[in-house]
Amino acid sequence: MRKIFLLSFCFLIFLHAASAQQGNPKLFSVNFQQATISQVVTELESKSSYHFYYDQAQFDSLRVTLQVTDKPLETVLDLAFKKTSFYYAITQQQVFLTKGRQIKTDLAVGYSQIHANTPTQPAVSVADYTADVEKKVPDATTENKLYEIGVKTNSIKAGKAILSGYIRDIKSGEAVTGASIYVANTKTGAATDQFGYFSITLPRGRHVLNVRGLGMRDTRRQIILYSDGKLNIEMQEQINSLKEVKISADKVANVRSVALGVTRLDIKDIKQIPTAFGETDVLKVVLTLPGVTSVGEATTGFNVRGGAADENLILLDGATIYNPAHFFGFFAAFNPDIVKDIELYKSSIPEKFGGRLSSVLDITNREGNKKKFTGSAGIGLLTSRLNIEGPIVTDKTSFIFGGRTTYSDWLLKLLPESYKHSQASFYDFNLGISHQINEKNNIYLSGYLSQDKFKLNSDTSYSYSNRNIVLKWKHNYNNKLYSLISAGIDRYQYDISSSANPVNAYDLGFNINQSNFKSDFTYYLSNKHTLNFGLSSILYKINPGTFEPNNPQSLIAPDAVPAEKALESALYLGDIFDVSSNFSISAGIRYNFYNYLGPQTINNYAPNLPKEPANIIDSTAYKSGSIIKTFAAPDIRISARYLLSDNLSIKGGYNTLHQYIHLLSNSTSISPTDVYKLSDPNIKPENGDQVSLGLFKNAKANTIEMSVEVYYKRLRNYLDYKSGAVLLLNHHIEQDVINTQGKAYGAEFLIKKTAGKLNGWMSYTYSRTFLRQDDPNAGELINEGKYYPANYDKPHSFNFSGNYRFTHRYSVSLDLAYSTGRPITLPIAKYEYGGSERVFYSDRNAYRIPDYFRSDFSINIEGNHKVHQLTHNSWTIGVYNLTGRQNAYSTFFTEQSGVISGYKLSIFAAPIPFINYNIRF
């Protein structure tokens, strides 16, 4: 059989050669006995006008014994090199002899069109799908080496093959997330997922893969793709830690990705941004991005494109974080030494995410170093940090542990005498373990614990805590299909207790628990289709409030709002479809099922009447496990990209979202003691949709990225509250809420420079957000049911974040932020009542506080860059609010000795210097 193949192969070659050299088939007759290459070449050159090129050294092992008569050169050489690793290539009168690989004399197969008459095709159509043979996947570490992928064949078959593998950091073995692999001549590309995994479909043949990763040195790999195969690529970190700002992982993604309104930030960029007290803060950086606003400094929440602060899903390695802040919102609860990167989805929210209306903030922690033990420590004005990481089993299992704690009590000591005995403390811990079972299976465990405590003058004490654990299993079925299955438990709780007045001494507790199960599949169907599908389920259990006496004298009547249970499930399917090289669509559907579960007693209200005690018809008691109410609705996620040119694209998107869990908060910003409520028969789920359109352009070799995005968004059934509503321990919250509708629109302009000594980004956003209460059963309506601006409606907002690198060791960062002042409700009249002047307020949010402006500056000094030293040190010195502008945090009117006066409250009202010292070991 094999002989027949070989024969036909030779025959075809002969035919081809014959046809190619029509008219002048020079024939040779030779007789070699153990001839060296130079003897062979000399003989052949002497008998023809051919000239041979070769490397003598490569051929020193070759001895040719051959006798032929009147054969063309090709036959002679075929026979001479038979069963060796030597190749020849003939072009006109030149012959190239090579070892190990062949020089191609025409353009690479797959470069443009496949040679229709390439005679080699049938000869090698053997064993094409043996690509998955178990063998060690090569680690491609060198740029100039040519890696062979798949089952090697003498000639390259037409068609395409799939290349997949992992991209890792050569030093730590960590996955490089969001790295891009781009093949210039075919204009195809792929990006790695959170595990560093990629899969790309390429024409068979030789390619140069350009690999770029966040914080990694750009690199390339040369491959010959014979058939489906794997290649792991190791990248080097940028050695200087004075990194360029790279707001996006992937320099071409700005223009080429199908998604709109997605921003990824690497921790190194985040660390460049000066913050108050010098504490690197992943959430404060989010506020510098276009489309993100907040009600003020030192607040926990942020608002994305007009959404409320509880409409953001904040994920830490897949675990839901309910309170992402420490110390009343002054600090983010995420340890900057552990965080790898953050990704904010404002518009194109992937199908795998759901359950919140406005955005997803996906925070990914690093994996531990798989090769050696390292660590770092940092000392700041208010906190100290330590992290340690290293291999448990080299190259297979690693851990990373990080901890932070505060010594902020000194700040409280600065307070007036009567508050000196107050205490505040917090800590957080992260633990991550990753283990590679084999090439196809990886497991990841991550845990998070944060705790805040504060106490006012030994009176009322408060504490709140996030506790999360998640286990993930990643399985590769083959090059085309992989799955990620995860299960986890998330918990948020707070406790308040007071014992100052023995009769009223109490303990108040709240907690929310959710158990999650998720399975996400990615299937690279073909080079045109990438499918994502999966299902997820969250079981919520909320204890909305327990209120108990905390000493024997206390007369507090124990009270507990009954626990709530619900199951939120979703099935999703999405397809990224490359219709043509210029046009791609990402379309998906996520079908949500929400079940409100018993045991519970539900009040039934008379239809079309306000939900008031008087309108309760009766109530129904449901047993444990029974389904009380089901809401089911599809979410649609569509976006499309059309490339107008290599550097210019236009994108559009539309998506809908549903939210079943509501934060009950009637204050301007989220406070740690707000309560969560699940949708039930009397509280509708929130839903919203958004349409967006964008123009994206790259310039100067992708080092300058520009974009303009416009959006229009609608929000429905957002909860507002009747005036004087008490939200804590409210057994009938439906009687105190009012459904609110919202609309938001805006235009976001962003320009960023990703390389060079000066880099950074600049954005301008025009955006409006309006809310309206038009619930006819609400009773009293805010502003008579007309639209009014939301608290975070800041029409004009400008941000600049820049870094200038003088040398590898010194750089300076400057941040500027300007925005219109947020809306407030101001008094418009005064009167006497209850023995004092009182004020009468205007329509809600009819006025604004003064505009906001802040500038921050920092200098980053790196220790020397010698690779071999015990520790690497760095300093950050800076000033927050350089100009000392007294930005209004809030304005308020309050009575003092019977007279009402207006005050403007500013925080960080003076330049605040800070210093941070970091050690890596």
Place this chain on the structure above:
Amino acid sequence: MKNWKFLLFIIIISVGCKKPYNPKVINAPSSYLVVEGVINTNDVTTIKLSRTVNLNSAVTTNPVNDATISVESDAGSSYGLTSSVAGTYTLSGTTLDNTRKYRIRIKTEDNKEYLSDFVQTMVTPPIDSIGFNLTGKGIQIYVNTHDPKNNTHYYRFDYSETWKFHSKYNSAFISNGVGILYRTPDQDIYTCFTGNTSSTILLGSSAKLKQDVIYQNPVIAIESTSEKIEIKYSILVDEYALTADAYKFWGNLKKNTEQLGSIFDAEPSEISGNIHNTANATEPVIGYISAGTVSSKRVFISNTQLPQSWYPTYPYSCELDSAWFHAPHTGENQVQDILVPFLALPVSAFFNGGPGPAGYLYSDSQCVDCTIRGTKQQPAFWQ
């Protein structure tokens, strides 16, 4: 439960700053009717009518005169109020039936009619006691009450405080416009009485307790250096039982006008009372009319009950100077020039070897004359 917000507020103030804020003049489109008062079923009912004024107005009081007010019961009876002081309308000498519901009807001189919702009569339980606790800074006065029937739950308090104080220097002399004479006891200006009324809204609730008990509900804090407690202090606390709805109104009013301004505080919200224009339901009318009885209690706190180390701080800086009949260098008659025409008040005489005074030590009137800040008339209730 809001205490931590207060802590945050303090922290913010210490990191940041609080400055007066006066936005550019904002004027309400019109002036709204303000109705304040309680239908007191077993004593004098007082209703005050006023209108709101613009924020930048110098005076806040804007009484509404010439209105007709009557109290109506759900049994159909009506009682007219009479006005003696501007904007104040009273009904006295009538005892109302506590089992009925009441409302008020107001007809203003521009012929607009306002009506409050019928409210249930709340019988206020007696105040059990008023006491005080020593705090690091002074004293905290509190009130205790309870309803043995367990059906009051919501309480409001206000108070009127009176205290005896003296001026910095005890003057033994007085000018009669011609010369300096000995001050007679009835011309004494060293010891006076003064008082104040509550300006903050004081609320108490036992809704979350097993028994209807209000224990040590804070009333007022007095600093250890305050003149109020230098001799003797008295406080009269009035207690009003409220319905849940009225409690909500007062709570809202307190939140809106006494809040601290941290952004964790609730936003200002509409204060909807229970009074409406009968012709235009959307016209804002400020106020809530409750009905019920009032319980009062007075206590005295004497300086001897307080730590001996506490010492009052006089509110003005005071110095004694000397006025000579013959000033040593100039020969000027300072007594004639300064003390006789009341430019300052003589305190005591000083001598320079002669039989009569060589002059008088004197000080400013706010350091000598307590009647500037109070009255010498001892209140009838004083013990």
